Amino acid sequence: MVGREDLLVCNTCGTQFDVPADKPLKSCRICDDPRQFVPPSGQTWTSLAQMREQYKNNFHQAKNEERMWSIVTEPKFGIGQRCVLLQTPEGNVLWDCITYLDSETVETIKAKGGLKAIVISHPHYYTTHLDWAEAFDCPVYIAAEDEEWVCRPDPDGRRRLLSGNFEDIIPGVCAAKPGGHFPGSLVLSWDKKLFIADTFVTVPVRPPSMGLLRFNVLILVQSAYYHLDRPPGTTSYAFMWSIPNMLPLPPSELYKMWQVLKELDFESTHAAFLGTDIRDSDVKKRVLESMKIQAKCMGYTEHDILDQALP
Numbered sequence: 001m002v003g004r005e006d007l008l009v010c011n012t013c014g015t016q017f018d019v020p021a022d023k024p025l026k027s028c029r030i031c032d033d034p035r036q037f038v039p040p041s042g043q044t045w046t047s048l049a050q051m052r053e054q055y056k057n058n059f060h061q062a063k064n065e066e067r068m069w070s071i072v073t074e075p076k077f078g079i080g081q082r083c084v085l086l087q088t089p090e091g092n093v094l095w096d097c098i099t100y101l102d103s104e105t106v107e108t109i110k111a112k113g114g115l116k117a118i119v120i121s122h123p124h125y126y127t128t129h130l131d132w133a134e135a136f137d138c139p140v141y142i143a144a145e146d147e148e149w150v151c152r153p154d155p156d157g158r159r160r161l162l163s164g165n166f167e168d169i170i171p172g173v174c175a176a177k178p179g180g181h182f183p184g185s186l187v188l189s190w191d192k193k194l195f196i197a198d199t200f201v202t203v204p205v206r207p208p209s210m211g212l213l214r215f216n217v218l219i220l221v222q223s224a225y226y227h228l229d230r231p232p233g234t235t236s237y238a239f240m241w242s243i244p245n246m247l248p249l250p251p252s253e254l255y256k257m258w259q260v261l262k263e264l265d266f267e268s269t270h271a272a273f274l275g276t277d278i279r280d281s282d283v284k285k286r287v288l289e290s291m292k293i294q295a296k297c298m299g300y301t302e303h304d305i306l307d308q309a310l311p
Helices: 103-111 129-136 144-149 251-261 283-297
Strands: 007-010 016-020 056-062 065-074 083-088 091-095 117-119 140-143 159-162 166-170 173-176 187-190 193-197 240-242 268-271 277-279
Touching (some): 056 103, 103 129, 117 129, 117 166, 268 283, 277 283
Parallel strands (some): 091 117, 140 159
Antiparallel strands (some): 083 091, 166 173
C-alpha cells in the first residue's frame, strides 16, 4: 500500500487533505479560489483507496529525448496534468506532481533510478506530494510564497521552501520563480529545456500542414512540436492569473516575469499536458513576443514590457 490511502482527495483538482475521506469537508479551498473552479455538479470527493482499480499511471517517453518521461493518470483525473521524470547524471528529478500513486508507479520509477528531488510548479499541482516524497525518500520543493496553500502538515520535514528567484535543485537542474499565476509560480530549467507547467500557457497555433490544434477542456490534444511560418502577430503563449476563468495577467506582471525568464537559456518549452511541447531555437524570442502581444491586446501602447529585448 502506498501513501495515506484513506485521506480526502478533491475530485476536481486532485488535492489531498489531512482529513479522513469518510468525514469530507464542505468545500475545497483550492477550488474555491478564483484561479480554480467548482464544476456545475458541485464539490465531490474521493481517496486513493477509492481510486484503486479505476486508474493507472502510464509512462510516455519524449520524442528524441530518452531521458524524459511524462507520467499521466488514465482515465483523466482532476486537472489532468502530467508530471515529468527527468533522468540526469546527477540523479532523477520529478517535475510537478499528480494525485494517483500506486506500487507499480513506484517500482517503475525506482527501476529508472528513483528520485533525488520533486519540484512542484504551483498549488494546483500539490496533490499528494507528501506521499510521493515518502515513497521515494526525497525532498519536495515548493515556493515559499505559496506555502499557505499546502493542505497537509509535514511532520517528516520533506518540504523545502524556495525563497530565491533561482535555486539549483541538483547540478544542471535549476528552479526559477517568474511568479504571475501564483506569487511563487515556478519553472524548471534543464539541458536547454524549460518546463513551464501553468506559469505560462501554450496556446493553439498553426504548424505546417496541420491546421489549428484542437482544444479539449484546456488540453491540447495534438502534438505541438514545430511551429514554423507563423503569420505576423501570432502568439505562442498566454500568461494567465486564472486559466479556467480566463483572467489574464497585466503587463506589470509580465514585466516581472520577463526579468526572471530572460536569464534562462532554453530552446524548448514543455507545458502541463501531453502534446504541449514547443521545440524552436527562437522559442525564447517567442515568449517575449507573446508577452508584448498580450499587453497590446489589453490596450497598452506604452509599457516597460514593450521595450524589452532579448539579452
